Amino acid sequence: MHTVPASGLLAASWLLIALPLAGAAVLLLGGRRTDRWGHLLGVATVAVAFVIGLACTVQLGGMSGSKSVNLDLFTFISAGTLDVKAGLLFDPLSAIFVLLITGVGSLIHIYSVGYMADDPGRRRFFAYLNLFVAAMLLLVLGNSYVALYVGWEGVGLASFLLIAFWYRRPAAVTAAKKAFVMNRVGDVGLALAIFIMFAQLGTTSFVGVLGSTGALAGGVLTALGLLLLLGACGKSGQFPLQAWLPDAMEGPTPVSALIHAATMVTAGVYLIARSAPIYDHAPAARTVVTIIGAITLMIGAIAGCAYDDIKKVLAYSTVSQIGYMFLAVGLGPIGYVAGLAHLLTHGFFKAGLFLGAGSVMHAMNDSVDMRRFGGLWRRMPVTFATFGLGYLALIGFPLLSGYWTKDAIIEAAFDHGGTTGYVLGGVGVLGAGLTAFYMTRLMFMTFFGRPRWDAGSASTPVDPHESPGVMTVPMIVLAVGSVAAGYLLTQAFPLSAWLSPVFGTNKLESHVVAPLWIGVLVIGAMVLGVAAAWLFVGRREVPVVRPARVSPVVRAARNALYADAINESLFMRPGQWLARALVFVDNRRVDGAVNGIAATLGGSSARLGRAQTGFVRSYALGMLGGAVVVAGALLAVTAG
Numbered sequence: 106m107h108t109v110p111a112s113g114l115l116a117a118s119w120l121l122i123a124l125p126l127a128g129a130a131v132l133l134l135g136g137r138r139t140d141r142w143g144h145l146l147g148v149a150t151v152a153v154a155f156v157i158g159l160a161c162t163v164q165l166g167g168m169s170g171s172k173s174v175n176l177d178l179f180t181f182i183s184a185g186t187l188d189v190k191a192g193l194l195f196d197p198l199s200a201i202f203v204l205l206i207t208g209v210g211s212l213i214h215i216y217s218v219g220y221m222a223d224d225p226g227r228r229r230f231f232a233y234l235n236l237f238v239a240a241m242l243l244l245v246l247g248n249s250y251v252a253l254y255v256g257w258e259g260v261g262l263a264s265f266l267l268i269a270f271w272y273r274r275p276a277a278v279t280a281a282k283k284a285f286v287m288n289r290v291g292d293v294g295l296a297l298a299i300f301i302m303f304a305q306l307g308t309t310s311f312v313g314v315l316g317s318t319g320a321l322a323g324g325v326l327t328a329l330g331l332l333l334l335l336g337a338c339g340k341s342g343q344f345p346l347q348a349w350l351p352d353a354m355e356g357p358t359p360v361s362a363l364i365h366a367a368t369m370v371t372a373g374v375y376l377i378a379r380s381a382p383i384y385d386h387a388p389a390a391r392t393v394v395t396i397i398g399a400i401t402l403m404i405g406a407i408a409g410c411a412y413d414d415i416k417k418v419l420a421y422s423t424v425s426q427i428g429y430m431f432l433a434v435g436l437g438p439i440g441y442v443a444g445l446a447h448l449l450t451h452g453f454f455k456a457g458l459f460l461g462a463g464s465v466m467h468a469m470n471d472s473v474d475m476r477r478f479g480g481l482w483r484r485m486p487v488t489f490a491t492f493g494l495g496y497l498a499l500i501g502f503p504l505l506s507g508y509w510t511k512d513a514i515i516e517a518a519f520d521h522g523g524t525t526g527y528v529l530g531g532v533g534v535l536g537a538g539l540t541a542f543y544m545t546r547l548m549f550m551t552f553f554g555r556p557r558w559d560a561g562s563a564s565t566p567v568d569p570h571e572s573p574g575v576m577t578v579p580m581i582v583l584a585v586g587s588v589a590a591g592y593l594l595t596q597a598f599p600l601s602a603w604l605s606p607v608f609g610t611n612k613l614e615s616h617v618v619a620p621l622w623i624g625v626l627v628i629g630a631m632v633l634g635v636a637a638a639w640l641f642v643g644r645r646e647v648p649v650v651r652p653a654r655v656s657p658v659v660r661a662a663r664n665a666l667y668a669d670a671i672n673e674s675l676f677m678r679p680g681q682w683l684a685r686a687l688v689f690v691d692n693r694r695v696d697g698a699v700n701g702i703a704a705t706l707g708g709s710s711a712r713l714g715r716a717q718t719g720f721v722r723s724y725a726l727g728m729l730g731g732a733v734v735v736a737g738a739l740l741a742v743t744a745g
Contacts, residue, residue: 107173107312108196108248109171109175110174110175111174111175111176111193114160114164115161115165115174115176115195118161118174118193118195118246119176120154120157121158121161121203121207121242121246122193122239122243123239124150124151124154125151125154125239125242126235126236126239127150128146128147128149128150128231128232128235129233129235131146132146132231132235133229133232137228140228143228143231143232144217145218146231147214147231147232147234148214148215148218148231151207151210151214151234151235151238152207152214154207154238155204155210155211158200158208159204161195161200162200162204165195165196172196172606173194173195173607174195175192175193176193176248177190178190178191178193179191181251181252189251189252190249191252192247192249193248193252194248195246197603197604198375198378198445199245201604202245202375203245203246205448206241206245206368209452209453209456210238210363212456212460212582213359213363213456213460213579214359215578215579216359216460216575217230217231217234217359218575219572219573219574220359220463220576221359224357229270230267230270230357233267233270236259236262236266237263237267238368239259240256240259240263241256241260243255243256244372244375245372248310248312249310249311250299250302250309250310250311250314251299251309253376253379254295254299257295257336257340257372258292260368260369260372261289261292261340264288264364264369265284265285266281267356267360267363267364268280268281268284268353268356268364269281269282269356270356270357270360271356271357276355279352279355280349280352280353280354280355280356281353281355281356283349284349284350287346287348288339288346290335291335291336291338291339291340292336292339294331294332295332295336298328298332298333298336301325302314305321306321311379315382315383316382318382318383318385318386319386321386323387326383326386326387326390327387327389327390329383329390330387330389330393331390331393333377333380333383334377334393334397336373337373337376338373338397340369340372340373340376341370341371341372341373341374341431342370342401342423342427343397343401343427343428344401345668345671347401347404347668348665348668348669350365350370350420350424351408351420351421351665353420354414354417354473358459358460358462358463359460359463361416361419361459361463362455362459362463363456365419365420365459370427371427371430371448373427373431374430374445374448377394378434378441378445381441381608384435384437385437391435391436391437392435394434395435395436395529396435397428397435398428398429398431398432398433399428399432399528399529401424401425401427401431402428402532402533402536403425403428403532403535403536404424404425404428404665404666405421405422405423405425406421406422406425406535406539406540406543408424408662409422409425409539409540409543410539410542410543411662412663413474413475413476413550413651414473414474414475415462415465415466415474415478415551416459416462418475418543418544419455419458419459419462421543422499422540422544426447426451426499428536429514430445430447430448430451432518432529433447433514436517436518436521436529438608438609438611439517440514440517440518441604441608441611442601442604443510443514443517445604446510446600447510447511447513447514449510449590449594449600450506450507450509450510450586450587450590450591450594451507451510453495453498453586453587453590454494454495454498454499454506454586454587455495456583457491457494457583457584457586458492458496458499460580460583461491461492461495461580462492463576464485464571464572464576464577465478465488465492468481468484468488468567468570468572469558469569470567472558472567475547475550475551476557476647476649477649478550478557478558479550479551479552479554479555479557479558479647480552480553480554480555481551481552481556481569484570484571485569485570485572486571487571487572487577487581488571488572488580489552490584491580491581491584492548492552492580493548493552494584494588495583495587496544496545496547496548497587498588498591499544500540500544500545500631500634500635501540501631503628505588506587506589506590506591508591509592509594509595509596510591510594512620513595515533515534515537515623515626515627516530516616516618518530518532518533519618519623520613520616521617526617530623534627534630537634538630538631538633538634539634540631540634541630541631541632541634541635541638542634542635542638543638545634545635545639545642546638546642549639549642549643550647554647555646557647557649
């Protein structure tokens with residue numbers, strides 16, 4: 106990796122992080138004095154950051170030679186041989202994330218103005234949103250693994266604050282704590298990887314580490330790859346650390362859109378893509394990445410088929426779609442661009458779907474139960490149209506965004522070759538069919554059929570209505586991206602050409618399975634999924650109460666394939682037992698031994714102290730007795 110010093114507007118790229126960070130500081134420290142205009146400041150800081158990011162990207166695209174710009178700011182750590190510079194790296198990979206984070210983030214901020222209009226904590230909410238965006242920008246712009254780690258932890262903190270924003274709700278606090286703890290598990294892996302980098306190479310900078318992978322032993326590279334993957338699984342909600350992601354729905358809906366679409370869950374994909382040279386030299390670790398992606402893809406798709414909570418269905422959809430991205434980047438050079446292209450298009454249609462779900466909730470007194478929706482397309486035409494376009498993009502409807510990017514991942518999976526390639530490609534096709542099923546089921550239950558919102562809710566009457574313009578305009582913009590982004594990124598302005606300075610040019614001469622047949626397979630799976638949803642849901646009356654008697658498969662899906670039960674059995678309860686055993690040993694053995702020694706010494710000193718009477722005759726008698734004993738011992742020895 107070769108970098109050049111920053112110049113021109115790129116020299117001011119630090120403003121990308123500074124602006125939302127300053128906005129968060131003003132809103133948090135300004136107190137109630139900023140309540141009236143705090144939300145406007147929150148929107149402005151991220152919108153200006155998007156403009157700066159766009160200008161920096163244009164300047165980067167116009168550069169000749171190296172398209173990797175380094176900006177040193179100050180010395181962050183200087184201790185012995187460890188010297189970490191705080192700096193930024195602006196290259197084609199970080200540029201696309203900057204545009205996604207600030208672009209989609211700006212739309213979510215604007216939407217939040219209307220969504221949180223009546224919330225007394227709106228200023229605090231926008232402060233947390235700004236803090237989240239600043240941390241995410243540091244994560245993708247930092248020029249070393251240490252800088253990335255600082256942003257990584259900042260994102261974890263901000264996500265905790267956002268998920269627990271309604272902290273008076275026990276479920277929200279529990280979900281935030283669960284997300285925080287499970288992310289800490291992954292963070293241990295990332296921290297250990299950074300320690301190994303410094304121990305082996307004496308540096309943590311991307312230039313120093315990624316440029317020296319050839320000097321590392323194979324075992325070290327494999328360990329680095331697996332530890333980085335552990336960190337990525339925690340942040341991106343991948344198996345076995347996926348259970349926190351659906352529970353994060355307890356936060357306000359704009360938080361769900363920000364975390365599940367454009368920012369936090371993509372951090373793991375960024376980490377693996379940024380560390381591509383490590384994985385290119387560690388095939389075993391790269392294989393594990395593909396396996397984790399394939400497993401998570403199926404877990405999310407199966408669980409999404411059984412839930413009635415509209416936000417949780419979308420959350421499991423995110424788990425599944427991030428699984429597609431992990432599968433792609435785990436395939437190496439043939440999959441990096443495909444995975445990142447899907448990441449970008451997913452940012453559009455999933456953010457649009459979450460904001461559409463928020464619009465539905467806004468109209469339904471915050472209800473998330475799809476069994477009490479139905480017939481909303483007449484009452485909410487804009488929400489229905491924008492949500493519908495996001496739905497079509499997600500299921501891979503021909504010529505929409507998901508069609509171009511998901512097919513590219515499945516094509517790369519088949520091109521992996523051998524039995525493994527066919528298995529991975531088959532998993533991708535099956536996932537496409539399940540995606541079409543659960544998303545079509547969601548559409549039928551929410552927007553079609555008989556209205557069910559008045560069933561058993563006489564005390565809280567519902568009168569569905571369209572959301573205000575400040576909410577629908579961002580949804581319309583995202584819907585346009587859901588339609589056009591895939592074509593633009595794969596056909597009109599290929600992302601492969603933009604990312605070639607980072608990943609090189611990897612064009613296959615031939616394919617294992619012709620792309621035409623892959624397209625037929627994927628479309629066929631999509632059609633079958635839609636048809637199955639119509640047979641089981643669309644043509645039947647949806648019961649308001651969820652059926653209790655279901656098959657074991659449906660029961661397992663409703664319980665997310667028992668992920669929480671497995672984690673509790675394998676990790677939580679053994680951890681509790683170990684902690685209790687250690688407390689017992691500490692109290693009864695360690696503390697007992699220490700206290701016993703202290704008591705023995707104290708008692709002995711007290712007894713000896715009682716012998717010190719202060720009378721001279723007692724001391725003389727003691728001396729005489731001792732002299733007699735010594736004399737007797739000497740006589741006995743002499744006689745012997």
